[in-house]
Structure formats: C-alpha cells, structure tokens
Amino acid sequence: xxxxxxxxxxxxxxxxxxxxxxxxxxxxxxxxxxxxxxxxxxxxxxxxxxxxxxxxxxxxxxxxxxxxxxxxxxxxxxxxxxxxxxxxxxxxxxxxxxxxxxxxxxxxxxxxxxxxxxxxxxxxxxxxxxxxxxx
Amino acid sequence: xxxxxxxxxxxxxxxxxxxxxxxxxxxxxxxxxxxxxxxxxxxxxxxxxxxxxxxxxxxxxxxxxxxxxxxxxxxxxxxxxxxxxxxxxxxxxxxxxxxxxxxxxxxxxxxxxxxxxxxxxxxxxxxxxxxxxxx
Amino acid sequence: xxxxxxxxxxxxxxxxxxxxxxxxxxxxxxxxxxxxxxxxxxxxxxxxxxxxxxxxxxxxxxxxxxxxxxxxxxxxxxxxxxxxxxxxxxxxxxxxxxxxxxxxxxxxxxxxxxxxxxxxxxxxxxxxxxxxxxx
Amino acid sequence: xxxxxxxxxxxxxxxxxxxxxxxxxxxxxxxxxxxxxxxxxxxxxxxxxxxxxxxxxxxxxxxxxxxxxxxxxxxxxxxxxxxxxxxxxxxxxxxxxxxxxxxxxxxxxxxxxxxxxxxxxxxxxxxxxxxxxxx
Amino acid sequence: xxxxxxxxxxxxxxxxxxxxxxxxxxxxxxxxxxxxxxxxxxxxxxxxxxxxxxxxxxxxxxxxxxxxxxxxxxxxxxxxxxxxxxxxxxxxxxxxxxxxxxxxxxxxxxxxxxxxxxxxxxxxxxxxxxxxxxx
Amino acid sequence: xxxxxxxxxxxxxxxxxxxxxxxxxxxxxxxxxxxxxxxxxxxxxxxxxxxxxxxxxxxxxxxxxxxxxxxxxxxxxxxxxxxxxxxxxxxxxxxxxxxxxxxxxxxxxxxxxxxxxxxxxxxxxxxxxxxxxxx
Numbered sequence: 001x002x003x004x005x006x007x008x009x010x011x012x013x014x015x016x017x018x019x020x021x022x023x024x025x026x027x028x029x030x031x032x033x034x035x036x037x038x039x040x041x042x043x044x045x046x047x048x049x050x051x052x053x054x055x056x057x058x059x060x061x062x063x064x065x066x067x068x069x070x071x072x073x074x075x076x077x078x079x080x081x082x083x084x085x086x087x088x089x090x091x092x093x094x095x096x097x098x099x100x101x102x103x104x105x106x107x108x109x110x111x112x113x114x115x116x117x118x119x120x121x122x123x124x125x126x127x128x129x130x131x132x133x134x135x
Numbered sequence: 136x137x138x139x140x141x142x143x144x145x146x147x148x149x150x151x152x153x154x155x156x157x158x159x160x161x162x163x164x165x166x167x168x169x170x171x172x173x174x175x176x177x178x179x180x181x182x183x184x185x186x187x188x189x190x191x192x193x194x195x196x197x198x199x200x201x202x203x204x205x206x207x208x209x210x211x212x213x214x215x216x217x218x219x220x221x222x223x224x225x226x227x228x229x230x231x232x233x234x235x236x237x238x239x240x241x242x243x244x245x246x247x248x249x250x251x252x253x254x255x256x257x258x259x260x261x262x263x264x265x266x267x268x269x270x
Numbered sequence: 271x272x273x274x275x276x277x278x279x280x281x282x283x284x285x286x287x288x289x290x291x292x293x294x295x296x297x298x299x300x301x302x303x304x305x306x307x308x309x310x311x312x313x314x315x316x317x318x319x320x321x322x323x324x325x326x327x328x329x330x331x332x333x334x335x336x337x338x339x340x341x342x343x344x345x346x347x348x349x350x351x352x353x354x355x356x357x358x359x360x361x362x363x364x365x366x367x368x369x370x371x372x373x374x375x376x377x378x379x380x381x382x383x384x385x386x387x388x389x390x391x392x393x394x395x396x397x398x399x400x401x402x403x404x405x
Numbered sequence: 406x407x408x409x410x411x412x413x414x415x416x417x418x419x420x421x422x423x424x425x426x427x428x429x430x431x432x433x434x435x436x437x438x439x440x441x442x443x444x445x446x447x448x449x450x451x452x453x454x455x456x457x458x459x460x461x462x463x464x465x466x467x468x469x470x471x472x473x474x475x476x477x478x479x480x481x482x483x484x485x486x487x488x489x490x491x492x493x494x495x496x497x498x499x500x501x502x503x504x505x506x507x508x509x510x511x512x513x514x515x516x517x518x519x520x521x522x523x524x525x526x527x528x529x530x531x532x533x534x535x536x537x538x539x540x
Numbered sequence: 541x542x543x544x545x546x547x548x549x550x551x552x553x554x555x556x557x558x559x560x561x562x563x564x565x566x567x568x569x570x571x572x573x574x575x576x577x578x579x580x581x582x583x584x585x586x587x588x589x590x591x592x593x594x595x596x597x598x599x600x601x602x603x604x605x606x607x608x609x610x611x612x613x614x615x616x617x618x619x620x621x622x623x624x625x626x627x628x629x630x631x632x633x634x635x636x637x638x639x640x641x642x643x644x645x646x647x648x649x650x651x652x653x654x655x656x657x658x659x660x661x662x663x664x665x666x667x668x669x670x671x672x673x674x675x
Numbered sequence: 676x677x678x679x680x681x682x683x684x685x686x687x688x689x690x691x692x693x694x695x696x697x698x699x700x701x702x703x704x705x706x707x708x709x710x711x712x713x714x715x716x717x718x719x720x721x722x723x724x725x726x727x728x729x730x731x732x733x734x735x736x737x738x739x740x741x742x743x744x745x746x747x748x749x750x751x752x753x754x755x756x757x758x759x760x761x762x763x764x765x766x767x768x769x770x771x772x773x774x775x776x777x778x779x780x781x782x783x784x785x786x787x788x789x790x791x792x793x794x795x796x797x798x799x800x801x802x803x804x805x806x807x808x809x810x
Contacts, residue, residue: 025651025655026651028655028658029651029654029655029658031658031667031668032635032654032657032658032661032667032668032669033635033638033639033654033657035639036639036642036650036651036654039642039718039722039723040238040647043238043714043718043722044238044647047714047718048234048235048237048238048714049235051231051234053227053228053230053231054227054228054231054232054235058193058196058228058232059231059232059235061193061196061197061200062196062197062199062200062232062235062236063200063235063236063239064197064200065196065197065198065199065200065201065202065204066200066201066203066204066236066239066240067200067204067239067648068201069200069201069202069204069205070204070239070240070611070646070648070649071340071341071342071343071611071612072341072342072611072612072648072649072652073239073611073648075648075651075652076239076647076648076651092188092189093188093189093193095188095302095303096186096188096189096194097189097193097194097197098303099183099186099303099305099306100183100184100189100194100197100198101197101198101201102183102306102309103175103178103179103183103511103512104198104201104202104205104208104211104511104512104513105201105205105511106340106508106509106510106511107310107314107346107508107509108337108340108342108343108345108346108509109340109342110306111295111296111299111306111345111346112342112345114299114302114303114306115295115298115299117302117303118298118299118301118302118303121302127301127302128301128302129302160516160520161516163520163523164516164519164520164523166523166532166533167500167519167522167523167526167532167533167534168500168503168504168519168522168523170504171504171507171515171516171519174313174317174318174507175512175516178309178313178317179512182309182313183309202513205476205511205513205514206476206477206745206746206747206748207476207477207513207514207517207746207747208476208513210513210516210517211512211513211516230707230708233708234708234710234711237711237714238646238647239646239647239648240646241643241644241645241646241745242643242644242715242719242751243644243742243745243747243748243750243751244745244747245711246700246701246704246711246750246751247747247750249704249707249708249711250700250703250704252707252708253703253704253706253707256707262706262707263706263707264707310508313508314508318504318505318507318508319505321501321504323497323498323500323501324497324498324501324502324505328463328466328498328502329501329502329505331463331466331467331470332466332467332469332470332502332505332506333470333505333506333509334467334470335466335467335468335469335470335471335472335474336470336471336473336474336506336509336510337470337474337509338471339470339471339472339474339475340474340509340510341610341611341612341613342611342612343509346509362458362459363458363459363463365458365572365573366456366458366459366464367459367463367464367467368573369453369456369573369575369576370453370454370459370464370467370468371467371468371471372453372576372579373445373448373449373453373781373782374468374471374472374475374478374481374781374782374783375471375475375781376610376778376779376780376781377580377584377616377778377779378607378610378612378613378615378616378779379610379612380576381565381566381569381576381615381616382612382615384569384572384573384576385565385568385569387572387573388568388569388571388572388573391572397571397572398571398572399572430786430790431786433790433793434786434789434790434793436793436802436803437770437789437792437793437796437802437803437804438770438773438774438789438792440774441774441777441785441786441789444583444587444588444777445782448579448583448587449782452579452583453579472783475746475781475783475784476746476747477746477747477783477784477787478746478783480783480786480787481782481783481786580778583778584778588774588775588777588778589775591771591774593767593768593770593771594767594768594771594772594775598733598736598768598772599771599772599775601733601736601737601740602736602737602739602740602772602775602776603740603775603776603779604737604740605736605737605738605739605740605741605742605744606740606741606743606744606776606779606780607740607744607779608741609740609741609742609744609745610744610779610780616779632728632729633728633729633733635728636726636728636729636734637729637733637734637737639723639726640723640724640729640734640737640738641737641738641741642723643715643718643719643723644738644741644742644745644748644751645741645745
C-alpha cells in the first residue's frame with residue numbers, strides 16, 4: 001500500500017464508502033484485472049481527485065458534466081452523483097447541474113442522466129426536492 | 136425582446152461582455168441563422184444558465200466538463216473558460232477543473248483543453264499561476 | 271401554458287400522441303425535474319421542430335441521423351422512429367435512413383439502430399416490409 | 406471498373422462533380438491508400454447511397470444529422486451540404502436541417518455546422534436566404 | 541454468393557463460427573434489413589478484414605481500441621474479444637489491450653470493456669489468467 | 676524522479692525521443708500544468724504502456740484504434756503513428772490498421788486519420804509504400 005493508494009482510498013472513502021458502487025464494480029474484476037482497481041484508486045483518486053486547489057464537490061461537478069457528455073456511463077454517473085451528495089452538493093444543485101449540461105450535450109444525454117439522478121435521490125429518500133426551484 | 140432574451144442577455148453580459156467570443160461567433164451567422172443566436176441567449180442563458188439553485192461558477196464547471204468530453208469544442212471552451220474566470224473561478228481552479236476530467240475523458244481531450252486554458256489565462260496575464268498547487 | 275408550449279405540445283401530439291414513449295419517459299421525471307419536460311416541449315418542439323421551412327418527416331430524418339451517430343440513445347431512437355412513421359416516412363424509408371448512416375457512423379451504431387427499428391416496425395405489424403428494395 | 410464502382414461514381418458525379426471536395430481529399434491519398442477512395446465510391450455510394458427507396462436529398466439529411474453529431478467532420482460536412490444542395494434541398498431547408506440537430510447534438514456542434522453551412526452557401530452566392538423563415 | 545461475400549464469410553468463420561454472436565445478431569434482422577448482414581460480410585470482412593498486410597489478431601486489436609473508445613458497443617466488443625482469442629491473441633494480451641485504452645478513452649469506457657472481457661474469458665474457462673502479469 | 680517516471684520516460688524515449696511531438700506539446704504547458712506532463716509519463720507510459728504482456732507495437736495498434744474512433748485527436752494520432760513505426764510496425768501495417776477502423780468508426784474518422792498517416796510517412800520518406808498490398 002503506497003502513499004498514492006492510501007491517499008486515493010481515503011478520498012474514495014470520504015466520497016462513497018467501501019460498500020458503495022465503486023467497490024462492487026471493481027470487486028467483480030478482481031480475478032481479471034486487479035490493477036484496474038489499483039489504477040482507479042491511485043491515479044483517479046490519489047493523484048487527481050485529492051489534489052488541493054478545487055474542493056471535492058466542485059470536482060464532482062466537472063466529472064458529472066464529462067460523464068453526461070460521454071454517454072454510456074450509467075454506473076459511473078450513479079457513483080459520482082452519490083459522491084457529489086456526500087461532498088455536500090445539495091439535491092437541488094445536483095438537478096441543476098444535470099440540467100446545465102442540456103445546451104451542450106443535448107436532450108438524450110440529459111434525459112438519461114436525470115433518470116439516473118432520480119434513482120440516486122430516491123434511494124436516499126431525497127425526493128421530492130425541498131431546496132430547489134427545479135420544482 | 137422578450138423576458139427570456141433579456142434575462143439571457145443579462146447573464147451573458149455578466150459572463151463575458153458583448154465584445155466577447157460569443158458575440159463574434161454568433162455575429163458571423165447573422166445573415167444565415169439569426170435564430171441560432173436568439174436560441175442561445177433565450178434557451179442556454181435565459182432558461183438554463185440563469186436558473187437559481189446553482190451559482191454561475193459551478194454551472195461553468197459542469198459546462199467545462201461537458202465540453203472537454205465532447206471534443207471538437209475549442210471556441211466554446213475558450214468562451215466558457217473565460218466565463219468561469221468572470222464568475223469568480225480562480226485560475227488555479229480552472230487548471231484543476233481541466234485536470235479533473237483526465238480520468239474520465241482521457242489525455243487527448245485534456246491536453247487539448249489545457250492548451251486552450253493556457254491561451255485564455257495568458258491573454259489575461261494570469262500566468263504563471265499564483266494560487267495553485269498545480270505548479 | 272404559453273404559446274411556445276402550446277405549439278410544441280401540438281407538434282408532439284401530431285408526432286406521437288400523449289400516450290407515447292415521450293410521455294412515459296418524462297412523466298417519470300415529474301417529481302425531480304418537471305422543467306426538463308417543459309424545455310423539451312417548448313424548445314425542442316415549440317421552437318425548433320415546428321418551424322416552417324422543412325417538413326416534419328425530413329426533420330425526423332435529421333434527428334435519426336444524429337441519434338444513431340451519438341450512440342446510447344435507444345429510447346429517443348424508438349420515439350423518433352415512431353414519429354417519423356407518424357409524419358409519413360414509410361417503413362422502407364425508415365430502413366433506408368438507418369442504412370444510410372452506415373458509412374459515417376459505422377456498423378455498431380447502425381446495427382443497434384436497426385434492432386430498435388425492427389422493434390418499432392414489428393410493434394405496428396409493419397414487418398415484413400412491403401415497400402422496399404431492402405428485402 | 407466494376408459495376409459497384411460505376412454506380413457509385415455516377416452517384417457521386419450527380420451529387421458533387423469530379424472537381425468537388427471529395428475528389429481533392431481522396432486525391433491526396435492516392436499514394437498511400439488508393440483503396441480508401443475505391444471503398445468510398447463502391448461502398449458508401451455504390452452500395453448505400455444509390456439504393457432505391459429513399460431519394461438522394463433525404464439521404465443527405467440523414468448524413469448531415471450524423472456528421473453534426475459526430476463532430477470533427479468539417480470537410481465531410483462541407484461536401485455533404487453541397488451534395489444536399491445539388492440533390493435539390495433548398496438553402497432554407499439546409500439551414501433548418503442544421504438547426505434541427507440542436508436539441509440532440511447541442512449548441513457547440515450546431516454552431517460549428519452552421520459556420521460550415523454559411524461558407525457553403527456563401528460560395529454559391531446563396532446568401533442572404535430568400536426561401537426561409539430562418540431570417 | 542459473390543467473391544467478396546465468400547471471402548468475408550470465410551474470414552468470419554475463422555474468427556467466430558456460424559453459431560457465434562454475429563450470426564445471432566444479424567439473424568434477428570433478416571426480415572427487416574438482410575442487406576445489413578450482407579454488407580458486414582462483404583465489406584467489413586470481405587473487403588477490409590481479409591486484406592493482406594496485417595494479421596487477424598492485430599486487426600482485432602485495432603477494432604477493440606475503436607470499440608472501447610466509441611462506447612455503447614457491448615455486443616460488438618463481446619464478438620471481437622472472442623474473435624481476437626480465436627485469432628491467437630492470448631487472454632493476457634486481451635486484458636492488456638483493454639487496459640491500454642485507459643489513458644485515451646478513460647475509466648468509464650475501460651471499466652465497461654473489462655466487464656465484457658471478463659464475461660468472454662469466463663465463458664471459455666480462461667479465468668483466472670495464467671499468462672499475464674495483470675494478476 | 677520516481678521509479679514510475681523513470682520507467683515511463685524510458686518507454687517514451689524508445690517510442691519517440693525527447694525531441695518528438697510529445698516533448699513539444701507538453702513543453703508548452705510547463706507554465707500552467709506541469710503535472711499533466713508528469714501524469715502522462717508516470718501513468719500513461721510508466722504504469723500502462725510499459726507493462727509486460729503485450730508488445731509496444733500491439734499497444735500502439737490499440738491506441739491508434741481508440742484515437743481514430745475518438746476524433747479530434749490529430750496531434751496524438753501523429754505522435755502514436757510515429758511511435759508505432761518506431762516500435763516496428765511497418766508502413767504498410769500502419770495503413771492497414773487505419774483502414775481496419777473503417778467499418779467501426781466510419782469514413783470521416785478514417786479519412787482524417789489517413790491524412791495524418793500520410794503526413795507521418797511522408798516526413799520519414801516512406802512513401803510510396805513498398806511493403807503493402809494497399810497500393
């Protein structure tokens with residue numbers, strides 16, 4: 001367990017906990033590509049996400065924008081919408097962030113993403129929204 | 136000039152000013168598709184960007200994430216990196232936001248985007264960075 | 271109900287009816303982002319689709335080309351293939367339109383889209399085709 | 406010269422002429438990949454574009470939708486906007502077709518495409534538009 | 541059965557056999573677009589894949605890279621990972637090839653692809669890997 | 676200079692040399708995001724490209740497939756086509772690899788990539804090809 005892994009694992013723990021979606025997805029790949037999990041922890045979280053200079057919630061907003069635009073990223077979007085909530089982004093801000101991608105990524109991408117957001121918020125009993133104009 | 140256009144134009148003015156990149160790009164299309172400019176002002180800015188519930192700087196972070204992932208969006212990225220600065224995102228936060236897309240959108244997209252960011256920051260005499268660990 | 275919404279809802283009704291796929295998908299988001307449905311009706315249908323200068327069927331051909339190329343747009347493709355039929359595009363023309371994307375978007379995208387088209391045509395008892403050389 | 410090549414070359418000639426953009430682009434590749442040109446003629450035009458069941462103008466609308474959504478397709482978009490005009494799509498219909506991609510492919514893609522359309526129409530002295538509400 | 545079809549069908553048979561994924565997917569489209577299957581055999585396999593100058597396994601590596609980057613290509617990825625194995629690419633090389641896309645296409649695409657690779661290798665009793673450092 | 680950086684820099688040196696395209700592109704970003712260069716060396720080359728289990732030339736074929744499909748990756752494609760040559764992929768194999776992406780990524784992407792390949796091969800006086808059926 002090197003320093004990068006430790007830093008990344010600590011960041012992941014803050015953002016989602018070991019029982020989260022990330023753990024399940026990578027756990028299924030332990031017998032084929034364990035290094036893929038290690039790279040995610042060390043690089044995506046240890047090198048990038050835990051850098052100073054931008055807080056965790058704002059980092060998740062960038063990631064959410066990128067995942068919506070990429071398309072075909074449902075499991076990652078589910079994980080990162082949860083992480084954004086854990087980092088203090090409010091449910092209403094989540095909805096606004098997804099809507100903000102609309103002029104750039106178009107209706108199909110945003111409609112899919114909002115459906116994922118609905119599932120994430122419903123699973124945490126955060127619907128209907130109470131903090132947003134979105135209603 | 137309807138209410139949506141007025142609200143959108145006001146938001147655009149806050150984010151970039153009438154002499155900015157947006158004005159030039161859309162101005163060139165005035166003789167072929169003036170409604171495209173109107174839709175950008177009314178819909179992208181009047182309906183979406185000016186919604187309450189998420190501040191302008193955070194909206195720009197979502198947009199930056201989406202534009203990096205889409206690719207082939209250099210003029211828009213240039214405009215929105217400038218808007219992010221105008222909305223109070225610091226130069227160091229801009230650099231971190233671009234780096235944060237790396238694990239999701241990959242090196243080619245981030246390398247292109249960082250080159251655009253360099254141009255935007257240099258044009259405002261904001262390089263070298265003074266507020267970021269990125270150095 | 272503003273004029274844009276009324277115009278968009280009328281266009282949607284012509285293209286698919288209130289019991290169609292669009293209604294179901296957006297209906298599920300009523301408790302999280304009702305404005306997303308409103309934006310689709312007002313902007314996508316009221317501002318754009320109902321413009322004069324290009325008939326509804328030809329508009330659907332542009333949309334079908336875009337959705338195939340984007341990928342990860344199955345529900346939208348299903349809705350718009352149905353709208354194309356409702357706008358007078360024949361089943362054989364639908365098949366030809368999907369095939370026409372092949373040299374530009376490649377086999378994976380077109381194969382997925384043709385599978386969706388098969389479902390849409392079969393649900394309306396329009397298979398086997400009777401108007402096309404495609405057979 | 407097999408039958409597929411002859412059919413494809415005839416279709417290309419209808420759509421753009423031997424001195425067009427297509428000829429130049431592929432001509433530059435004659436010393437590295439002459440078969441790429443042959444595949445374009447035989448497959449894209451001889452097998453697909455010249456099929457019965459959908460007229461040439463409607464085929465170009467599908468292609469334009471796909472090219473806008475793909476991004477990074479400026480030379481192809483330039484060629485196909487010209488082909489659409491040659492196939493009888495009016496300048497106003499061209500503008501409407503590009504706008505119709507907006508809710509699905511987003512502002513950056515449509516803004517780039519409209520800039521290309523402007524160049525194609527201006528080169529043929531077709532601006533300002535005289536047949537469209539777009540003005 | 542022309543020469544191109546025969547050559548393509550022979551190549552497909554080498555790569556996956558008539559009972560494979562390809563047969564099933566295209567078989568379902570026989571009543572709507574039989575020519576799509578013919579184009580895949582004649583063009584993708586008869587014209588391109590069976591060209592001399594690059595061996596079948598290396599061709600599959602290019603295809604795997606392209607499919608991962610495209611996204612939303614699960615059935616094709618499943619077919620081509622199987623083809624790669626049939627062409628002599630080892631299970632460990634498959635895993636390495638998927639990992640090699642990581643810096644360019646990002647974690648979401650590679651995570652999806654590795655999940656598909658896991659299924660393909662498990663179905664052939666090739667897990668755990670015995671030939672790779674990936675463990 | 677940690678071990679990952681050293682390993683990555685050694686791999687990069689094998690593939691392109693310090694005066695290559697990579698050095699120039701990243702060098703221009705030294706005053707804004709020096710860590711981006713470090714991440715490329717450490718992660719893309721030190722962690723991934725230098726792994727055992729797949730030779731350098733085959734790794735470049737996966738990368739070339741991914742870059743073609745992504746689009747808007749001209750500088751990277753230029754660098755990696757050069758790396759492929761340096762890793763022993765022959766000019767004829769390069770041309771075949773680019774053509775092999777055609778059925779999956781479509782003509783626009785492959786046409787752009789072949790134009791880049793032409794430039795790379797011409798700069799090394801490798802045209803016309805002498806080892807390939809492509810002629």
